[in-house]
């Protein structure tokens with residue numbers, strides 16, 4: 001076995017490094033270890049990986065394992081196994097691996113791609129004794145090293161409550177989830193799966209479990225808990241995060257979502273549709289752009305009405321002048337693309353039945369009506385529409401000289417049961433079930449990423465609760481939070497949006513892609529509420545509508561004046577500075593001899609007087625937003641903070657790390 005590995009490694013070493021898109025590096029495979037940017041997957045005498053390293057740490061406490069029981073319920077003893085690199089080039093390495101017991105053999109192939117996504121096929125087949133399997137149980141278990149799993153996130157997410165993300169505080173059980181990520185503030189591992197067709201858990205509500213223990217936290221996937229007599233195959237993905245280097249200057253982008261949007265906001269609907277009307281409801285293009293550029297806007301995202309047909313990027317001639325007007329003011333332009341097919345699309349008639357997403361009842365689905373009067377239906381990218389859409393986007397991108405695209409839900413594989421293009425599956429009773437086409441969306445996103453990346457542009461993915469790296473990796477940023485923002489004025493967002501949930505889903509650093517936060521202002525919820533949480537995590541709120549720019553402009557200026565984008569950032573969980581009481585958290589930027597400290601009260605209900613112990617040697621503290629100097633007493637400042645309010649302190653000294 002070992003000799004074969006060495007031979008294969010020599011072949012790999014002799015290959016020319018192929019082109020993989022930046023910022024990734026070519027895949028290498030040596031001595032059973034497949035390496036990609038920032039991560040390593042180790043294989044040995046087992047069917048599944050024995051080690052996963054990311055961010056300089058080993059994630060696993062031991063080998064990933066397949067646990068099987070015979071028909072008497074006795075655990076099967078694996079007797080031998082092995083692995084080798086079957087194929088490898090710059091893009092990927094495919095490992096074949098096996099292990100066998102008397103009753104059963106596990107045959108695995110794992111294709112590890114340059115972004116660290118491993119597509120795994122796990123087949124349980126009859127072992128050397130007889131040609132029939134007799135199993136009563138099969139589990140996949142991933143044992144994590146101590147301390148690795150403090151946070152979780154899964155998809156699909158509910159939009160009514162923020163339940164899919166947070167801290168692991170005890171054992172968790174879920175029904176089938178198409179993606180589960182476990183990790184901490186710096187790194188993690190995602191397991192994802194397109195279909196639950198091959199799964200047969202005894203209790204479907206406990207298909208997936210997270211089991212914390214003293215020495216390890218186990219992710220258990222209950223593959224089968226009924227008699228398995230036929231060869232059975234499960235195909236899933238594994239991907240360690242972060243997936244790429246975190247871009248340091250992301251928060252200097254000062255992105256504005258151009259239309260006025262928001263829960264409960266009534267947008268003025270024009271008598272006659274015209275280009276980008278939601279961005280410029282008064283029609284004053286030049287003076288609006290002058291004002292927002294002066295206020296610090298660097299990037300403008302135009303929503304759906306830059307085109308007359310939803311998700312069909314065929315612009316009207318007058319939009320190019322708007323792009324050029326933005327460029328003339330030094331602002332970059334991203335445009336909306338999405339998740340729909342419009343009955344106004346010239347290809348609708350011949351193709352909609354093949355291309356649309358279908359729910360488990362066999363219906364096409366829609367939740368959107370727009371100007372000019374059209375009902376838009378959710379599309380699935382697991383068919384020819386993906387290549388049609390890519391060609392259209394590329395054409396518009398170059399014709400308009402765009403700087404990026406904004407993708408509304410596009411990266412999220414939509415639950416689909418349209419059998420006409422291969423989605424969905426039927427159980428023995430003929431009942432239709434959905435599948436999640438990760439690999440089709442991933443293929444499409446990779447092509448788009450290579451196109452946009454080669455032009456120095458930005459793919460911004462609005463994904464509403466979905467942070468699966470298999471497709472998120474092919475974005476430059478994501479915009480998350482709409483699922484919390486909707487739900488009527490009775491929903492108390494302050495009680496939903498906790499800092500544990502934020503670290504797991506909205507921070508971006510542990511996934512490797514930066515995030516901006518979506519806040520729809522409404523009674524009881526405004527940008528300052530959201531900023532009290534987001535700024536603690538070095539995440540910006542993206543204002544909706546040019547009219548909202550003045551409410552972010554002062555903050556942008558304070559961060560720019562300090563040089564926050566080039567500063568060293570220390571988050572609150574590393575205790576950069578002592579604060580009280582417990583609901584007050586502080587994160588800090590440091591640059592030169594100065595510090596910029598975000599102090600927030602994250603209590604949803606209690607007003608507090610925050611006490612901040614300043615670094616030794618501090619002689620001057622100012623409120624960076626107002627410019628007012630604050631009185632220092634005994635090396636401390638005291639600030640009254642209402643629930644979900646923050647202050648930005650600029651201090652003329654550096655932190656003394658972890659001081660008490």
Ligand SMILES: [Zn+2]
Pocket residue numbers: 356357358380381382416417418421422423437
């Ligand atoms: Zn589909």
